[in-house]
Amino acid sequence: MQEDWSEDSLEMPLTGNLREYSLPRILLEIKRKGVTGTLSLTSPPVTKKIYFDKGAPVFASSASDGDRFGEMLVRAGKITTQQHEKSLALLKTTGKRYGEILVALGYITPKELVGSAKYQVMEIMYSCFQLDDGIYEFQEEVLSSQEITLTISMEKLIYEGIKRLERKAAVQKDMPHPDMVFKPNDAYGIPRRNGGGFLDLNAEDSRILSLVDGERTVRQVTEEAHADSFEAMKTLYGLAFVGVIVQKGTAKKSAEAGDPAGAAGDESCMESEKTPSLSEVHNDLVKRVEDLYQQLKSMGPDELLQVDKRTELPEIKRSYYRLVKEFHPDRVYHIDDNELKYKITAIFDTITKAYKLFLDEVKRREYFDSLGKPSKPHSWKEPDRPPENVTREILLKEMFQRGMEEFKKGNFWGAVDLFKRVTSEDPQSARAWNYLSLALSKVPNKLKESEETLLKAVALDPSNSEYLTNLGLIYLKAGLKLRAKKQFEKALRLDPDDMQAKKGLQEIG
Structure with missing residues (x-):
């Protein structure tokens, strides 16, 4: 269901399904209520949590192996795989904390440790935006003291999270229609030349914002920006969501001074004769x-x-x-x-x-x-119509096949988009999750998401040796040899003739 940009209503239950309420809307509701507690996001087998103090995000945690501190440092190039494995070995024998070991070995400085820990928390928060199917639950509670707490505005978190969305459908279901017209939000009092101020817009996003003038449609802004259409739409979606721009009409002041979320929610005087609902x-x-x-x-x-x-x-x-x-x-x-x-x-x-x-x-x-002769060489007839009960199955099958074709052609981004659509419509398809993971593994910097995706396939079909082997290959590619070995051995227990698993073990040595 698309977001109603003219509706002044953020009220929603603080427990529900992510398909019904997007994470940006949930976060705005938490800020509006000013509550303290924990938001749990569960998309099996992954559970992630964001912690709030009076409506402000201050910490995050994750049960996903890919979100662990050491693995994030390896992906970020802060430490090597060998340094990571040595630190893990000392962790088991000394009982010291992982970060302390890194500093003691001279791999990072104490200052870098603090900065890296904050980076890990932020990355977990941003990764939550990729979860568009699952259960969310907010529990009001007194937070335990955290050694690492963040100072980040909710609007910046939401905007950056939206900008990192990779799946077009996740944006399309909520974003404004291409024929809508937006204008800068006068309630901000932020000069246009300063861009989005607290959002720290880059040059491309600032250029897109400069085209929002109350006259151009979303489609025209996207075309005139000469930017990637998907990226431009995410920028406009984010700017509208946090209230930097509003649908053309009379914007009201936020109940909380300088609160862009409130300004967006209070937008009510719409020019319906100019912009269709x-x-x-x-x-x-x-x-x-x-x-x-x-x-x-x-x-x-x-x-x-x-x-x-x-x-x-x-x-x-x-x-x-x-x-x-x-x-x-x-x-x-x-x-x-x-x-x-x-x-x-x-x-x-x-x-x-x-x-x-x-x-x-x-x-x-x-x-x-x-034309004009007794018969036409090309006649057009209504396509053969499948029975109602198999229409959805046919559409999913065709979409999956298109994903396979794109994968074979080397268009991995296109394959990712198609396989994600299939898994969105049919989240019980282990085969679709497996191929989505394979496509993601071919895209730079997507190993973590590839792992999380494949874990869903394994959870749905734990006796499939192919999925375990593929998981081992992902870990091997990430330099996590111990984990890779464990998966290869599991696969061979299920299928002793799995050649890829055998080859993986030989490579580990």
Whole structure:
């Protein structure tokens, strides 16, 4: 469900499902209430916690192996794998704390230890934004004293967390519609030339903010910024969420002076005649999909693309790009309506088929020459319709297959996006989690997420030796030989003929 940017309501239960309430909304609610306690986020088998003092985030912890202090230091290049393993060995024999051992061995200084510990806490907090499926629970309680506490504004945490989102669907389900118009929030009193002030915007984000003028739509801002569209949308989503920009109207002052979250929540005087509401946008899209779907069986490719014999190829391309942008299946991915998804996918496939026909100059000429004759060489009929109970299964299967194709082509980012969609729709598919992990392992700096993802596959199917072997390979790639060995040995107990596991053990020596 998309965020209603005109609705002044952050009230929500402090226990629920992350599919229903996004983490940014939960964090704003905690700040608004000014409560002290612990927010637990559980997406099996991972549990992470963020601790709050009077509504401000001060600490974080994680049960994930990938979030451990030593492994974070290795990934950050602060220490080597060999130094990490030596420190772990001393940890077991001396009983000293890991950080103390690092300082005693001269691997890092006491000052670096404090800075690295804060870095670990921040990284755990930011990693929580990647959890968009699972259970959240806030428990009010007196916090125990922590040696490392942070001083960070909730708005900065939310904005940076949103900017680190990797899955498009996680942004699409909440972000403003491309046709909406935003303006700078006058309630801030922050000069435009200072960018986002406390948010420490980089040059690219500042440029995007400078284009928000109360006239340009979200789509126009994204296009004129000449930035990656996904990154630009995350920037606008983050700026709107923390209140730096507001939907065009009359922004009110926050109840708490200088509180951008409050300013965003109090936005109420909307110019509905200029900017469509989300419900209007959704209803309009559904109507256009229904209307065009009903006409598909009687339309020729020329009618679909709105071209004729005299239309040049550049114009055909423009028409195609306009239509696929309007009827792309991703526009309804977040909507729980398999019938709508089926229809828009059928439209998209038919548009693509027509475009491929007209890309070939010979076939295009043959088609137009055939018009007016007794029969057309290219007829368009309604796609065969699957039974209702298998529509979702077919869509997921097709999406998984597309992910496999992208993976084989070496487009690992594309494969990651598709496999994440499959796991979002079918979180019980161990096979999908496994292939998502394989794709992530091919992307730089994604080993930690690859491990967490594969652990979900192992939890769903613990007797699958392939998953254990893949987990061992991830640990081996990270330089964690002891863990890798443990996984390879588990795999071989299940399947003594697993050649990859045997090879992994040989490499460890």
